[in-house]
Amino acid sequence: MDELIKQGIQQDAGCCQVHSIPWDQIRERALDDTIPAAPFRKNTMKYKIGYSFAAMVIIGGLLIMSGFISPVIAGALEQIPIVKSVFNFYGEKWGLQTAINEKFSTTVQKTVTDKNISVTITDVLYDQGRIVIGYAVSTSRPDLYLRDMLPYAIPLPITEMHFFINGKAIHDTSQGTAERIDNGNVGVWDIYHHGEFPESFNLQIEIHQVGDQYGEWLFTVPVSRQYTDEATRAFLPMQIWNIGQTTVMVKQVQICPTDIVIYYQTIQPVGAQLWDSYFPDHIVDDTGHNSYFGPNFSSVVSEKIEGNMEIREIRVVLAASLKNIPEYLIFAYPDQEMKVFLN
Amino acid sequence: MGNKSEQYVTSEMVSRICSGDIVSYEEFVREQWAAAVRTCWLVLRNEYDAEEAAQNAFINLYKCRSQLKDHNKFRIWFYQILLNAARQQWRRRPNTASVSGMEVMDPADKIDQTETRIAVREAMLNLGKQERIALVLRYFCDLTDREAAIVAGWCLGTYKWRLAKARRRLVRKLKDDGQTLKEQFIKE
Numbered sequence: 377m378d379e380l381i382k383q384g385i386q387q388d389a390g391c392c393q394v395h396s397i398p399w400d401q402i403r404e405r406a407l408d409d410t411i412p413a414a415p416f417r418k419n420t421m422k423y424k425i426g427y428s429f430a431a432m433v434i435i436g437g438l439l440i441m442s443g444f445i446s447p448v449i450a451g452a453l454e455q456i457p458i459v460k461s462v463f464n465f466y467g468e469k470w471g472l473q474t475a476i477n478e479k480f481s482t483t484v485q486k487t488v489t490d491k492n493i494s495v496t497i498t499d500v501l502y503d504q505g506r507i508v509i510g511y512a513v514s515t516s517r518p519d520l521y522l523r524d525m526l527p528y529a530i531p532l533p534i535t536e537m538h539f540f541i542n543g544k545a546i547h548d549t550s551q552g553t554a555e556r557i558d559n560g561n562v563g564v565w566d567i568y569h570h571g572e573f574p575e576s577f578n579l580q581i582e583i584h585q586v587g588d589q590y591g592e593w594l595f596t597v598p599v600s601r602q603y604t605d606e607a608t609r610a611f612l613p614m615q616i617w618n619i620g621q622t623t624v625m626v627k628q629v630q631i632c633p634t635d636i637v638i639y640y641q642t643i644q645p646v647g648a649q650l651w652d653s654y655f656p657d658h659i660v661d662d663t664g665h666n667s668y669f670g671p672n673f674s675s676v677v678s679e680k681i682e683g684n685m686e687i688r689e690i691r692v693v694l695a696a697s698l699k700n701i702p703e704y705l706i707f708a709y710p711d712q713e714m715k716v717f718l719n
Numbered sequence: 720m721g722n723k724s725e726q727y728v729t730s731e732m733v734s735r736i737c738s739g740d741i742v743s744y745e746e747f748v749r750e751q752w753a754a755a756v757r758t759c760w761l762v763l764r765n766e767y768d769a770e771e772a773a774q775n776a777f778i779n780l781y782k783c784r785s786q787l788k789d790h791n792k793f794r795i796w797f798y799q800i801l802l803n804a805a806r807q808q809w810r811r812r813p814n815t816a817s818v819s820g821m822e823v824m825d826p827a828d829k830i831d832q833t834e835t836r837i838a839v840r841e842a843m844l845n846l847g848k849q850e851r852i853a854l855v856l857r858y859f860c861d862l863t864d865r866e867a868a869i870v871a872g873w874c875l876g877t878y879k880w881r882l883a884k885a886r887r888r889l890v891r892k893l894k895d896d897g898q899t900l901k902e903q904f905i906k907e
Contacts, residue, residue: 381889382858384839389757389859391836393766397752399745402774406744406781588788 462498462510462562472508472564472634473697475501480604480633481508490591492517494560495583497595503604505635505693507567507579509597513586514560537565540580541573568675568693576600608632609701611718619709621645626716631701639677640690646681656709659694661702733793737784748777751797758798759805761855764844768808776804798860798870802852809848835893842892850885857882 463472463481475481481501487494492515499510539546546567576599583593609631616625622644630637636659677689707714728747735743755776760769779800787796843851849871856867868878 377890377893378858380835380893381839381854381886384835384889384893385761385843385854385858387836388840388843389761392757392760392769394753394756395766395770397749398770398774399748402748402777403741403745406778407741 462512462564463501463508472501472695474699475508475634475697478607478633480607481510482599484597486595486597488593488595490593491586491589493586493589493591493593495586495593495595497581497597498562500579500597500599501604501634502573502599502601503632503635504601504608504630505568505632505637506695507569507573507599508634509565509567509579509581510562511565512560512562538582538584539567540582541577543580570675570677570691575602575605604633609718613716613718615714615716617714619712626707629705629716629718631698631718634695634697636694636696636698636705638692638694640688640692642688642690643685646684646686656707656714658708660706660708661698662704662706663702728793730790733790736781737787737790739784744781752777755801758801758855758859759808761843761859762802762805762848762852763809769805772804772808773801775807776801779804795862795866795869798856798862798866799872802856802870838893839889842889846885846888850881850888853878853882854885854889 463476472481480503481499484497484500487496489495494512494514496512497509498512499508501508546569579597579599581595581597584590586593611629611631613626613629616623618624622642625641625643626638627641628637628639675691677691679686679688681687702718704715704717707716728751732743732747736747752773755773756766756769759772759776760766763769763772776797780797783800787793843854846854852871853867856862856870857864860867860870862870864879864882865875867882868875871878873881
């Protein structure tokens with residue numbers, strides 16, 4: 377099928393009529409030093425957010441300064457919520473809306489600056505499915521700022537993040553995303569743990585390289601899932617169905633404040649395709665709320681062969697902001713829908 | 720472009736382009752022009768926008784040539800520039816993205832190939848921009864997962880997720896169309 381898709385796309389591309397190369401025009405514009413290179417990913421929305429952010433910082437600064445002058449204003453300042461939350465930026469898209477609304481996330485706001493590069497950990501959330509860390513990175517150094525053509529301004533890939541619990545490295549799968557703001561990036565990192573971490577611990581984050589720049593940005597962030605655990609509900613549907621040659625059993629569903637964690641078992645003949653068989657197109661709750669969006673993560677917890685059958689235990693974490701515990705979830709496959717009742 | 724371009728873009732040529740040699744630059748533009756336009760066209764689905772994006776990409780490449788530190792990464796770097804140019808073009812003229820022209824059958828095409836191509840085209844038009852980019856990087860540009868994630872500026876997991884989603888919709892469309900064709904054939 378991959379070959380068929382490849383051929384289809386290449387044939388489709390071949391239908392595009394390519395006109396002659398406007399070489400003279402390209403040459404003239406390339407050599408014209410008065411024309412700057414096109415800006416990278418100019419995104420007006422991000423710029424607006426960047427400007428709003430800068431405006432808020434200025435206004436906030438003025439208010440704090442006025443707090444030193446007036447005790448009345450100083451009192452009022454205590455009531456102002458912290459607005460520099462990266463989680464607010466991502467919100468619904470990354471399943472963080474409930475975390476924000478219900479205050480399950482912890483505001484951190486720790487900044488470390490080295491080599492004129494500032495990294496700020498803004499928020500953190502820890503529940504049964506994942507640890508989510510909101511961060512911002514910015515610099516006043518244009519050499520670094522324009523170094524790369526990536527959609528974010530400063531290269532800070534998740535491979536440069538090192539996470540530790542009490543000095544012990546976390547090797548669980550992590551992923552993240554970043555968006556460019558005015559002079560840096562905001563982003564979130566997700567660590568998909570396997571539920572074996574303690575309820576509360578100090579998470580150490582080490583960054584030793586940002587782009588080509590070596591330095592030291594070290595953080596210790598206390599995290600706890602005390603409140604998210606209280607809000608988490610676990611169900612044991614033990615529901616079974618067949619998709620092609622695969623028997624799927626949903627053993628456990630955990631509805632967390634920002635995730636749905638599903639434990640499957642699949643039984644299929646040796647050699648059957650894994651990913652195509654049990655993986656639903658999307659999962660919706662009883663209100664039709666699409667809970668299968670944004671990041672997700674699935675891992676094979678264990679697998680074994682019995683006779684000519686492969687048996688796998690699979691854990692899937694879906695980012696989801698469910699407002700209430702649904703009566704059931706619908707697993708939508710291309711040809712059928714399965715309702716998994718939570719009782 | 721893709722793997723085929725490796726035959727043309729030698730490290731020597733990359734060094735010459737990065738040092739500002741206009742002759743090598745012209746050679747590169749002439750050899751990669753068609754593939755670059757087609758890559759942009761697969762994303763933008765508009766010939767004029769695709770050519771403008773490709774043109775901007777080649778100009779940006781020359782202007783930013785000194786920024787490329789590792790010449791071995793030239794190919795990925797160029798795809799990044801090309802994709803960013805396509806994205807900028809998309810933002811400038813988002814409403815022209817889904818203009819589909821009249822289907823012209825190439826006499827060299829076999830019927831089933833044409834059906835596949837049309838099914839792929841229709842499925843791609845119904846995909847979101849991100850999913851379309853994932854498909855183009857994988858199946859047209861021949862990039863590895865890791866390279867494609869870097870080019871798109873996404874995390875590897877995000878890229879794989881988008882590719883799987885797009886691939887699945889394509890496969891379903893191809894299967895549906897295959898079934899329709901089969902039914903028509905039986906009726907006839």
